[in-house]
Amino acid sequence: KQEVTQIPAALSVPEGENLVLNCSFTDSAIYNLQWFRQDPGKGLTSLLLIQSSQREQTSGRLNASLDKSSGRSTLYIAASQPGDSATYLCAVTNDYKLSFGAGTTVTVRA
Amino acid sequence: GAGVSQSPSNKVTEKGKDVELRCDPISGHTALYWYRQSLGQGLEFLIYFQGNSAPDKSGLPSDRFSAERTGGSVSTLTIQRTQQEDSAVYLCASSTSVGGAGAGELFFGEGSRLTVL
Numbered sequence: 001k002q003e004v005t006q007i008p009a010a011l012s013v014p015e016g017e018n019l020v021l022n023c024s025f026t027d028s029a030i031y032n033l034q035w036f037r038q039d040p041g042k043g044l045t046s047l048l049l050i051q052s053s054q055r056e057q058t059s060g061r062l063n064a065s066l067d068k069s070s071g072r073s074t075l076y077i078a079a080s081q082p083g084d085s086a087t088y089l090c091a092v093t094n095d096y097k098l099s100f101g102a103g104t105t106v107t108v109r110a
Numbered sequence: 111g112a113g114v115s116q117s118p119s120n121k122v123t124e125k126g127k128d129v130e131l132r133c134d135p136i137s138g139h140t141a142l143y144w145y146r147q148s149l150g151q152g153l154e155f156l157i158y159f160q161g162n163s164a165p166d167k168s169g170l171p172s173d174r175f176s177a178e179r180t181g182g183s184v185s186t187l188t189i190q191r192t193q194q195e196d197s198a199v200y201l202c203a204s205s206t207s208v209g210g211a212g213a214g215e216l217f218f219g220e221g222s223r224l225t226v227l
Contacts, residue, residue, distance in 0.1 A: 034216060043114075043201055044218040089153070091216075096166070098143070098216060100153040 002027045002094050006101035014109050019077040021104045023090035028071050030092045035064050035075050038087045038103070047088075048075070080108045112136075114219035116202050122225045123192055131187045131222045135204030141214065142185050143205075144177060147221070148198040156200075159185060171196075192226045199223050 003026040013019060023033070032051045036044040048057045048064045050073070056065040061078040077084055087105045091098040115134040123129050135142050144156040155169040159179040170176070174193075179185040189196055199221040206214035 036218075041223075043116075043220040044203075046215055046217060049215045091153075096141070096158055096160075097155055099155075100145075102152045 002030075002092060002099040004090060004092060004099050004101040006088075006090060006104050008104060009102065010105045010107075012107040012109060013080055015080060015082060017080055017108075019075075019080050019084070019106060019108075021075040021077075021088050021090075021106070023073040023075070023101055025071045025073075025092045025099070027092075027094060028068050030068065030094055032093045033064075033066055033073050034091050034093070034098070035062075035073075036089045036091065038089060044089065080106075082108045082110045084108050114202055114204050114217055116200075116219035116222050118222055119220060120223045120225075122227065124227050125194060126191055128188065128190045129192055129224060131189075131200050131202075131224070133185045133187070133202030133204075133219060135183065135185070135202070136217055137183075139204035139206055139214075139217075140182065141205040141207060142179060143203045143216070144185070144187050145201045145203065146171075146198045147201060153201070156187070189224075192224075194226045197224055197226045 005024045007022045034049045035047040038044050050057045050066045063076045066073045085108050087103040089103040091100045117132045142159040146154045157177050161182045162179050174190045177187045201221045203216045203218040205216045
């Protein structure tokens, strides 16, 4: 059974600091890894999708890396802003099913 | 539609009543998923559809839960004889493809918040 762990569970930083969020998974036979953002009371918004053959994906201030062999992914958010405050979840796909981590709740202080 | 649409957004019901939750996926998306998110918990997989077929129903918590999808589009999740432990946010997601290399990006709806009194 795939286990996904996200560390830390919560993170508070001053505005402008770079964020580093970690995700690890136990079964490296994944097809892809996806990072999501969830605001309180809302659904999940897809941020980045990394296919298993890729090492990283970038979108604006966001960069996600994938090391499939070691079962790890890292999401970097550059120059954080208060609007980045949210819970960030990673999910990996084995066959058809996505397995989610519990998330990292980020607070960016103005 | 532009995104995944779910209704109702909020539902309060009494214990023992039946509820239906609806999901309208992104047009053309063949894969549809239901997840449950309980307060303070992670996302729990319930069921997925490829077209109108549900190859894996193993995530459904009990036989009070059922789901169907018609026309390869709209899906309904039905909970019979609701219990207080069913209170959660039920999230629907759709994708262009299921599994395999190049599996599609998953897009979520805003969820249906169910409260069982």
